[in-house]
Amino acid sequence: MEDILVPIFVCVVLPVTVVWLVARTRQNEANKKADIMLKAIEAGVPVDMEQFNTDKKKTPQTIKQGLLDKLSGACITSLMGIAFIVLFLVNQYGPGVDFFFDNMFPIAGFILLAVGIGLFISYFVGKKLLAKEIEAEEQALQK
Numbered sequence: 001m002e003d004i005l006v007p008i009f010v011c012v013v014l015p016v017t018v019v020w021l022v023a024r025t026r027q028n029e030a031n032k033k034a035d036i037m038l039k040a041i042e043a044g045v046p047v048d049m050e051q052f053n054t055d056k057k058k059t060p061q062t063i064k065q066g067l068l069d070k071l072s073g074a075c076i077t078s079l080m081g082i083a084f085i086v087l088f089l090v091n092q093y094g095p096g097v098d099f100f101f102d103n104m105f106p107i108a109g110f111i112l113l114a115v116g117i118g119l120f121i122s123y124f125v126g127k128k129l130l131a132k133e134i135e136a137e138e139q140a141l142q143k
C-alpha cells in the first residue's frame with residue numbers, strides 16, 4: 001500500500017497543494033491591498049496607484065550578473081549530478097542501503113551533469129564573446 005500512496009502523494013497531492021498555497025497567498029495580498037486602498041479613499045487621502053502595482057519591478061541585471069548566475073547554476077547542477085552518480089556507485093558497490101528511487105540515480109546524475117556542463121560552456125563562451133560589453137558596462141558604472 002505504501003508503494004502506491006507515496007508516489008501519488010509526491011506526484012499529485014504535493015504539487016496541487018503548493019499551487020493552491022501560492023494562489024491563496026497572492027489572493028490574500030490583493031485583498032489586503034484593496035482594503036487599504038478603499039480605506040484610504042474613504043478617508044479622503046490621495047492614493048498613489050503605483051504603490052499598489054502588482055508587477056514587481058526588478059532592477060536591470062548586468063551582463064556580468066547574468067554570467068555569474070550561469071556559473072552558480074553550473075556549479076550547483078554539476079555537483080548534484082556528481083553526487084547522484086557517487087551515491088549510486090556507493091550504493092551499488094558498498095553497503096547497499098535501499099533508497100526509494102535508487103535505480104534512477106545514474107539517470108538523474110547524468111542529466112544534471114550534462115546541464116551543468118552546458119551551463120559551464122555557456123558561461124565561458126559568453127564571457128569570451130561579451131568581454132567588451134562587460135568592460136564597457138563596468139566603465140559606465142564607475143562614472
